[in-house]
Amino acid sequence: MMAWRPLLGAALACIALQACERQAPSTVVIPPRASLPDDTVLRPDATASVTPQAQPAPAVQSPQAAAPVPAPAAPVATAPAPQRDLPAVRNAGDPRGAELLAQRALEVPVVGIAPASLSDHYEQSRGKRKHEAIDILAPMGTPVVAVDDGRIVKLFNSKPGGLTVYQYDPNGQLAYYYAHLQRYADGLKEGADVKRGQVIGYVGVTGNSDPGTPHLHFAVFKLGTPPRWWEGDPVNPYPALSRAAPAQQVAAR
Numbered sequence: 001m002m003a004w005r006p007l008l009g010a011a012l013a014c015i016a017l018q019a020c021e022r023q024a025p026s027t028v029v030i031p032p033r034a035s036l037p038d039d040t041v042l043r044p045d046a047t048a049s050v051t052p053q054a055q056p057a058p059a060v061q062s063p064q065a066a067a068p069v070p071a072p073a074a075p076v077a078t079a080p081a082p083q084r085d086l087p088a089v090r091n092a093g094d095p096r097g098a099e100l101l102a103q104r105a106l107e108v109p110v111v112g113i114a115p116a117s118l119s120d121h122y123e124q125s126r127g128k129r130k131h132e133a134i135d136i137l138a139p140m141g142t143p144v145v146a147v148d149d150g151r152i153v154k155l156f157n158s159k160p161g162g163l164t165v166y167q168y169d170p171n172g173q174l175a176y177y178y179a180h181l182q183r184y185a186d187g188l189k190e191g192a193d194v195k196r197g198q199v200i201g202y203v204g205v206t207g208n209s210d211p212g213t214p215h216l217h218f219a220v221f222k223l224g225t226p227p228r229w230w231e232g233d234p235v236n237p238y239p240a241l242s243r244a245a246p247a248q249q250v251a252a253r
């Protein structure tokens with residue numbers, strides 16, 4: 001068993017992790033072999049997104065990103081009590097997205113992780129950018145499950161994210177992003193509808209992830225109109241996940 005402890009471990013990992021945040025695919029070099037069956041479920045404009053000239057704007061920082069937030073990361077390392085005891089999340093992200101997310105009944109996306117053990121990593125720095133996601137540490141190969149019902153819209157292999165999954169919520173208003181996967185669940189396909197709690201992949205260290213710190217990088221963003229899987233306004237996943245149901249144990253595959 002690895003000797004990581006959720007709170008301290010998470011804090012250390014986030015210091016160690018360089019840049020595991022979602023990256024707009026346009027900034028990713030598509031391998032010349034073009035072996036990704038990428039565009040099967042996408043609209044024409046999505047095809048354009050993987051060409052260099054279409055610069056999907058990276059998620060715009062919400063207005064309150066600069067709001068009253070003095071201490072970025074220190075509380076995680078110093079607080080002896082679980083973060084859920086804090087009265088409020090420091091930055092909820094896009095307000096409308098946060099509202100929508102609060103209405104979803106989610107499941108923690110990693111099997112065996114208690115909601116109370118999660119920490120708010122949303123505002124931590126990753127180089128010049130903010131993290132805008134949560135990192136959930138777990139042993140390599142731990143099953144990753146869908147946090148919500150919805151559709152798998154994109155399976156994408158990116159330089160920072162490694163093996164990633166983009167899933168929409170059932171209303172097509174929110175996207176859930178799972179990164180650094182070791183592998184996908186057998187048979188997972190773009191366009192497939194999944195159920196909350198369904199295994200979609202396994203925790204790994206693909207992409208720009210510290211090989212010694214397997215974790216799921218999980219982000220949420222509010223989609224635009226029409227929804228495009230590669231762009232949206234970031235929403236802090238922590239408030240919803242800290243109230244989510246634990247993922248059910250699943251049989252090993």
Ligand SMILES: [Zn+2]
Pocket residue numbers: 017020021131133134135216217218
């Ligand atoms: Zn991360």
